[in-house]
Amino acid sequence: MSLFNIFDVAGSGMSAQSVRLNTTASNIANADSVSSSVNETYKARHPIFEAEMAKATHDQQAVGVQVRGVVESDAPLTREFSPDHPLADKDGFIYKSNVNVMEEMADMISATRSYQMNVQVADAAKSMLQQTLRMGK
Structure with a gap:
């Protein structure tokens, strides 16, 4: 696995956690909403994630995550x-x-902790890539 694939994995993780944070914020903002019917009342929403294992097993690429929808x-x-x-x-x-x-x-x-961990992974990969480039000088 190259360092560039790590950026893809960390980026997909940050994107997924961003969707999770946004849906959670929307849920909290609408927690006290009231309606006159069941159909009009706000219902909590949650994102559905899917790991891209198929790509990893066939192409030997990095495994990322995608948001498949919000239910x-x-x-x-x-x-x-x-x-x-x-x-x-x-x-x-x-x-x-x-x-x-x-x-x-x-x-x-x-979700915040997961997002932070993905940022740290991307920073560590960036640091390793920079050190690798310095070795070539």
Whole structure:
């Protein structure tokens, strides 16, 4: 594996963790959203990652990661009786998001650490490449 492939792997990891951070931030921002129906209520979203193992086994290339999509959580929404709320339905219920802020904060910390590790890998590869070039002088 060349040092240039390491940049591809670290870059794909940083890109994937950036998507993870953005979806987590969106979930946290919408954690307190309220709606008058189940279909209109914000549902937590999570990215789906796929490691590119097929390329690694056939071409002997570096293994990266790709975001295959973002899916909505199937956790149940919170239904609350609040007849005085302006968004209450005809039965007096409002629907709250299924975002668990504690889980999202833990996910954000994990994504931040993963992003930082990918940056450190890229920096280490850059340093090794620079040292290799200095040896050729």
